[in-house]
Amino acid sequence: MREIILNKLKEIEKEYHIKILYAVESGSRAWGFPSEDSDYDVRFIYIHKSQWYLSIDPQGIGAKRDVIEVPINDLLDISGWEITKALRLFRKSNPPLLEWLRSNIVYDQQYSFIDNVRSLEKEVFYPNASLYHYLNMAKNNYREYLQGSEVKIKKYFYVLRPVLACKWIENNETVPPIDFQELLNEIISDGPLKTEIQQLLQRKMAGEELNMEPRIESINEYLDKEIKHIETYCKNLNVKVDDSTQKLDELFRSTLQEVWD
Structure with missing residues (x-):
């Protein structure tokens, strides 16, 4: 099954002209209590080429979707978040994204992006x-x-x-x-x-x-x-965290340069 998933991820990269930075298993298999008939829930983070971001239309609006969703079948569910969407959710301490960072079933990890994200987690965690x-x-x-x-x-x-x-x-x-x-x-x-x-x-x-x-x-x-x-x-809990926007902007720009330049 791993080979099927890796091939599908390569197909997605070619079809959408992107680079996948990180791809993992989520759901019951990652949580450690799969059933024999559990499907595979693959989640990934990806980045477009530089010119995709240099546009008057922001990502996530109209044709510039910030998610990629592959049609689901009985065995395999694959979807991904564009990098700026992922970083905005990371800034909000999004629990599903934080779980992806901890999955022990990693299908692909490229470049320094995920290591850099993890280094900021303590500052961002809310x-x-x-x-x-x-x-x-x-x-x-x-x-x-x-x-x-x-x-x-x-x-x-x-x-x-x-x-x-x-x-x-x-x-x-x-x-x-x-x-x-x-x-x-x-x-x-x-x-x-x-x-x-x-x-x-x-x-x-x-x-x-x-x-x-x-x-x-x-x-x-x-x-x-x-x-x-x-x-x-x-x-009764009242915790404040500093605004991490500047650091996440810098991470986005450095990743864009690392991947495509």
């Missing part, structure tokens, strides 16, 4: 943005999937992971790791709750369907308590 992103994800999935006496049991991971990510931010004040097992080991101590979660994880990765089953009370109790705690924590 915990409020990530906390509210993960909190809303946890609350929405918890409300939709885990409230009945029987629940879509695989959805536990789509609530547990954002809750654990919030706890990581609270404890460490840094971007949380993308891997679910790393989050679990850091946040939840050995005991019955962790054992329940580990057993569920093993079942999911073994390919069990994990559809409707009686809910797991110990996990529900943990999630209910922590979601309420995180809501209170977020309301």
Whole structure:
């Protein structure tokens, strides 16, 4: 599958006359709890040639789209963000982008761009943005999937992971790791709750369907308590970060020169 993905990325470069700076796996495979039938969610950052940026129409407007989306099939979902879009989102501490930077499944990495982005992460990271992103994800999935006496049991991971990510931010004040097992080991101590979660994880990765089953009370109790705690924590958190625009402008210009000159 890796070869198919790499060939598709090369096709995209030729078709759109771009250079791909970074391409990774996202979603359940990167999070560490794929099922046997999980598709591949490939995300990339790309840059156009210099003249594309020297125009009276800004990127992202009209025909100058700042995303590339390949038609999705049952196995493969590929999409990418243009570099200035990615850097604007990085300036806002966009959680999906920060996760891309931590993916342990890297398909392509060219030039110095990603290393330079990572060097600025501590200056840019705004915990409020990530906390509210993960909190809303946890609350929405918890409300939709885990409230009945029987629940879509695989959805536990789509609530547990954002809750654990919030706890990581609270404890460490840094971007949380993308891997679910790393989050679990850091946040939840050995005991019955962790054992329940580990057993569920093993079942999911073994390919069990994990559809409707009686809910797991110990996990529900943990999630209910922590979601309420995180809501209170977020309301009382007040963190300010410096404006990184100048440094990100310089990074964009230096990358443009490095890639095309």
